[in-house]
Amino acid sequence: MRFEVEVAPMDLDLTLGCGQTFRWRRNTNGLWSGVLGDQFISLKQNGPRIVGEAAPGGRCVGESVLELLRAQDDIGRIQRTLRRDPVLALGMKRMKGLRIVKLDEWECLISYVLATYANIPRIMKMVDALAVNYGQRIARGAHAFPDRRRLSKSTTKELTKLGLGYRAGYIKELCELVDDQTLHSLSAAPYENLRRELIELPGVGEKVADCVSLFGFGRLESFPIDLWIERALARLYKKKGSYRALRAFAARRFGEYAGYAQEYLYHNERMHAREQECAFSEE
DNA sequence: GCCCAGGAGTGTG
DNA sequence: CACACTCATGGG
Numbered sequence: 122m123r124f125e126v127e128v129a130p131m132d133l134d135l136t137l138g139c140g141q142t143f144r145w146r147r148n149t150n151g152l153w154s155g156v157l158g159d160q161f162i163s164l165k166q167n168g169p170r171i172v173g174e175a176a177p178g179g180r181c182v183g184e185s186v187l188e189l190l191r192a193q194d195d196i197g198r199i200q201r202t203l204r205r206d207p208v209l210a211l212g213m214k215r216m217k218g219l220r221i222v223k224l225d226e227w228e229c230l231i232s233y234v235l236a237t238y239a240n241i242p243r244i245m246k247m248v249d250a251l252a253v254n255y256g257q258r259i260a261r262g263a264h265a266f267p268d269r270r271r272l273s274k275s276t277t278k279e280l281t282k283l284g285l286g287y288r289a290g291y292i293k294e295l296c297e298l299v300d301d302q303t304l305h306s307l308s309a310a311p312y313e314n315l316r317r318e319l320i321e322l323p324g325v326g327e328k329v330a331d332c333v334s335l336f337g338f339g340r341l342e343s344f345p346i347d348l349w350i351e352r353a354l355a356r357l358y359k360k361k362g363s364y365r366a367l368r369a370f371a372a373r374r375f376g377e378y379a380g381y382a383q384e385y386l387y388h389n390e391r392m393h394a395r396e397q398e399c400a401f402s403e404e
Numbered sequence: 405g406c407c408c409a410g411g412a413g414t415g416t417g
Numbered sequence: 418c419a420c421a422c423t424c425a426t427g428g429g
Contacts, residue, residue: 286425
């Protein structure tokens with residue numbers, strides 16, 4: 122079933138490829154494929170339109186894609202707000218098509234617990250291993266991300282063997298602790314409460330809680346600070362310090378759209394490290 | 405082989 | 418509060 126949605130501004134390669142999400146792959150033709158719910162989906166950008174394809178009978182797939190890509194975000198307004206920061210104002214326009222994604226809460230929580238102290242290729246491999254081994258098989262040999270019930274069937278030993286390392290125990294504990302009711306109630310919680318409750322979960326510290334708040338629960342004021350963001354803040358703002366201090370700095374400086382500022386800085390810093398085109402520079 | 409990775413947990417000063 | 422150490426492993 123073919124569908125078409127409009128999202129503007131939009132850069133599909135940046136949005137799906139910058140390391141926010143771990144289950145979307147791009148082939149050499151620029152076709153992205155991934156899974157939303159129990160649907161295997163292919164996406165291709167055609168200017169302001171996203172042309173997609175899903176298995177026959179897939180319902181509301183277009184809506185799922187609009188949600189994933191946060192089509193309702195007013196990027197113009199967000200960038201006008203962030204432009205008050207002179208560093209971001211410098212090159213933010215070039216990243217207009219980079220959007221924060223909205224992931225499934227459970228998948229996001231598990232994914233970012235796996236993401237601790239691992240690089241992105243490895244995270245993709247771990248998440249994929251969970252899907253292949255415990256997720257429901259769907260179209261074209263693809264697998265849905267396993268829900269709590271399915272993932273509970275795993276053992277710590279199996280998970281370790283799949284390459285999760287010390288993260289295996291956290292995943293087992295999360296299966297016991299986090300049910301749909303928990304996620305539902307967290308969805309309705311104010312950001313600070315959500316963050317506090319996430320941090321109480323095993324394997325979830327401040328950084329993971331901020332990622333899950335941002336990408337899983339859609340809280341745009343969240344500002345996850347990983348090694349790249351630490352470097353960006355030190356290089357571009359001469360700002361160093363504890364997580365708490367950096368977080369307070371970001372909240373003051375970037376306000377309600379700190380999440381977008383974070384994603385711009387994160388992407389920019391990685392490009393800078395690769396000595397590729399980067400928009401923000403200290404000079 | 406070496407260094408690094410979208411860190412967290414625990415213990416100590 | 419700030420450090421220091423451990424955890425387990427694949428990717429570049």
